[in-house]
Amino acid sequence: MSKSTSQNYKEKSKQMFNEASKVIPGGVTANIKYFSPHPIFMKRGKGSKLIDVDNREYIDYSLCYGALITGHGHPKISEVVTNQLASFGTAIFGTPHELEINMAEKLIELYPSVEQVRYTNSGLEATLFAIRLATAHTGKQKIAKFEGHYHGGYNEVLISVNPNKTEAGNKDTPKSVSESKGISKEELENTIILPFNDIQATEKLLRTYARELAAVILEPVQGGFIPADQTFIQQLRKLTEELNILLIFDEVKTGFRVALGGAQSVYQVKPDLTALGKVLGGGFPIGAVGGKKEIMMLSATSAEDDVFSIGTQNKRKEDTVFHSGTYNGHPIILAAGLEAIRLLEHNKTMEELFHHTMLLRTKLEKLYKAYDIQMKTIGLGSIFNIVLTDRQIRTYRDMWNTDIATRQAIDTELLNQGIYIKPLNRYSLSTVHTIDDIEKTVVAHEIAIRKVMNTQARNYSFAN
Template sequence: MRYIEATPFSRARFEEARKHLPGGVSYSIRHFEPYPIYVSAARDRRIWDLDGNEYTDYWMGHGALLMGHGYRPVIEAAMSQLREYAHVGLPHEWEVKLARQVSRMVESVEMIRFTNSGTEAAMYVCRLARAYTGKKAIAKFEGGWHGGYDCLHIGVQPPYEAPGSLGILEDSLKHTILLPFNDLEGVERRVKGLELAAIIIEPVLGAGGAIPADPDFLKGLREICDSLGALLIFDEVITGFRLSPGGAQKIYGVKPDLTIFGKILGGGIFPSGGFGGRADIMELLDQVKHPRPHERAFQGGTYAANPLTTRAGYTLLRELEAKPEIYQELNTLGEHARNELENVFSRYGLEAHVTGIGSMIGLHFTREKPRSAAMAQREKRLELAKAFFIHALESGIIYLTPESPLLFISAAHTREDLDRLIEVAEYFAKKKGYSLK
């Protein structure tokens, strides 16, 4: 395999890493066969590994790096914050500025609290929804990924009924309801008569395959939540500030009660998360209004709203607000790539399809274009997906992950980069296409 010949240093580093880190990595999805690259440098839309190989990066920090690697305004803001004060654990101006900025950009967010990850935001938002409604059940979707919080860590990958990890108590999942994505009747059937605190949904499935919800589906969920007295929570950890300055909710025109954020919220380069929404709900966290701890919902943490993350986030969001043309360019690149990739696959008879929206691309080695993660998983030809990943890697292109290809375009990518991706896919389709039938 050409990859093995080209990466002896990464291989040695992986062997060493396995002695100290379980599986040699800090997040299992960062591992791929035969072993992952170890990064030595990153700039704009490129990364380099320890062996000096160069890659066009569509992994993009798990989708956090909307502007690419080393975006100057954010780096400079962070450097200057490091020199002033990096961590104090007391209130400071940047958390207020960022909170105000998010409210300006995302209409449904009247108030927000900051966390250190999307997982944490999901955890606190579920607690808040239960506290506000006085109800227990939280519904999530098949293929939805909201991080590793116990009560949401089910139904991510098949078999959907099984917990997504060892060590999750049955009790933690007792009040979690699984719903079918893009199937409003299916949702209605399952939630009928339930005492539901909230429905949480990614408006566009991320890890589930870059599959957008139908606009009517999201509108229908809004109505279902209203009729049941349940809260509608959007997980915009990926889509927030990526699909538009106001996130996916702006594009869909559906207003959730609460939203969770992450990734881009921290300038893309620092651990970040947040949850926000209607003031009457968020006020349940307010220790001034509710001085007795057991009469309010809790959120906090040593590094919550730390100055580096909040200043980096604020700097980036201001830029994004001021330069809407960035979204136009990202959308044009995304659309070009999705159309051409789909054309290439059909031209050579390769059963593969392209999903996504804006700067998100999902590749599916399936007979039909999937409308849900369940459909994508059911029909997936895993060997083909893995073969394409290695072919792309050997052609100097990286994305996450081999099993469920998801590509993030950043503002640093160019039309030439995407044309190269299309060319690489064409070569693969030509080789595998009709010959597989």
Template sequence: MHHHQMSARAFEAAREVIPGGVNSPVRAFKSVQCDPVFIERASGCRLFDVDGNAYLDYIGSWGPMILGHGHPEVRAAVAAALEDGTSFGASTWREVALARRIVDMVPGIDMVRLVNSGTEATMSAVRLARGFTGRKKIVKFDGCYHGHADGFLVKAGSGVATLAIPGSPGVPDEVVAATLTAPFNDLEALEALFDREGGDIAAVIVEPVPANMGVVPPDGDFLPTLRRWTEELGIVLVFDEVITGFRLAPGGAQERFGVVPDLTCLGKIIGGGLPVGAYGGRREIMAQVAPDGPVYQAGTLSGNPLATAAGLATLEVLSRPGVYDLLEERGRALAEGLGEAARRHGVACTVQGIASMATVFFGQTGPVRNFDDALRSDTGAYARFFRAMLERGVYLAPAQFEAAFVSLAHGWDEIEVTVQAAESAFKELAG
């Protein structure tokens, strides 16, 4: 039986000085009806909380820890960078090395600009698309989350869905009026939208595999058709690969599906656990960014020496042969193991995964293809499952509409232990 006294005390103290006691809403554990666990440290695929409980970690800091926590090469790189100084607000060689590595690995990126978060990356990419095309409107897909910039908080997936917030107060109607939405995987709706508004659309932004309504793979023809149509209409196609970048393949979703966007947003893995984002793409579009061009974007901590050191070390490890095959096999083993355990105990759910990420959608019988499908999930059942797994030492996302992430540090033994824990949790749920 886990005890959480210290976590409970920490949460009480947090609520006095931080809204909701957390610096990112999903951490509040609201949708899983319990108090959050405060983490003290992490190692490999394990987290340790302030009460001394250990957990197998399937959040991986929401994706960046693809090598596991405290990877020796990443730690060594950050330690070496720390010796030289933490921030200069000036050019450093590591920025160039990280940019070079990104350009070499990601098919659609000729030039890249480093920023500090995924939200900064998507915000900047859309501004750039507007500047490049001279058009105003953008299209996003229901349930895709692109950070919390004003124009994106329309049908924005996990955090907003979990807390049942309708878009967001504080976002002016005029700003959202320029954001059009369409259902993911629905080419018919998209065609109608393009027929009506095509000439005014600067950009279409999409998570090539959404992970903020849970993992929803694109239909086979969805991304290729989207690419063809945007090209015909002179619309900038933006892939938000903050989660999928370096996760689905060395070159991200665009490599895996063979569909190359005009601009790509990155984050998470390229910082190896430190705050980094990036946006990059075709040279002629990136040439519009200041100081080369008129589209302004800046950042004091962009290209930070510690963050670039961690990112470089992470991408170096990921470039080694066999890494992605291993991640793929372990991700598949987890997804299949969870699905079989649920079936054995007659728990209705659909498990969807790709590469090293997966989601168990509770109360679902068929595939989840879009946000409306995802919203039919039984969030109460997910909450019970989450608590049962936490009790058994497995730390999953505290929200139905998120992904579980497998890292290189998750061995076969850990995956087996996880599936056994799920087996017992499903049995409890079914009972």
């Protein structure tokens, strides 16, 4: 593609970004949506494809950061949403309703550790509520999280998600590094950072802080693509039990994506609490916390008085873990989510999805090898990532030694070639990605590799 064409075809996106930037800080409503020189504005989705405002079509591997496991606008999900809206006669009741029970029963059936469920509106709220339950249950205040793991954008966990080499500290005792302005020193001190996939160093830290630690929270598959070692996760379970620390699996990414029953069913390890989100809503905003009944029941109310009852002196308030939300358990979203799960449960759907994912991974590995580029794909189930290295990747820090500049240049060119992935992000597949999509993706990679090899990788941009 000539220089002028590649600039022109993103003209409308560029214009919209300029407009957006006047009324929306940075032009995006979530910082993750930004990339240089400007994000691409989409106007339509269909199956495995996205269409941008300049009428360019992309095979989408972002799928709203993994949420759309049945692709864009699955007819069955659209049908359920339309029908339920009509039959309910409203978007939301604002009262308990039957689908809340149906989804809770489904999650209890699929997730080995889940005995009871509460709903939230996002993955962020789910991990936040799980942590509150843990501090209430144990009476302890600090939490521990792993370096490189993301659990949502609030102060307690917005720490050491992506620290750089100069600030991250020793590998056995990583520092708590703030990821945002506005996080206090006290919050940094209250979150202990652990090294992933290193049980000896993790054990040392857990034993040191055991009396203060309410919970260890982790992504069982870091960033959705670096799996925990089986022995690591088993020993972590044993240790946390011994030390009276709750274990929280954040399965917002892995839920329904690495298996219907999430990473816990793959590892056969039962956490005390599980946070879910993304796929659970069939493309609509949702989160859920599930776990042991004795812990979940801390949020059960048996009184009419709560934090909103002005002037009441009810003691129950102090005995109950607060949990509320105007849209919690949204009926239309639960209907969409239940339909998404039903589709995934159908016959060999998951097997086929994993097969397609592995096929793409294998073909890409072969391609990069043919161009003498050190590359491997890593991941589990329907998620993977491309890393440009010949070394093993087991931790966040291992990613520092990969060739990020070349990967970024290739990803940027892939956008020009009709493959949508936010540069440097992971790949998620859907049940509607076809063999043809996979073949086209491999061809696009080959073109991208050739272009990047002919260009100074570090200076690569849209305009090339």
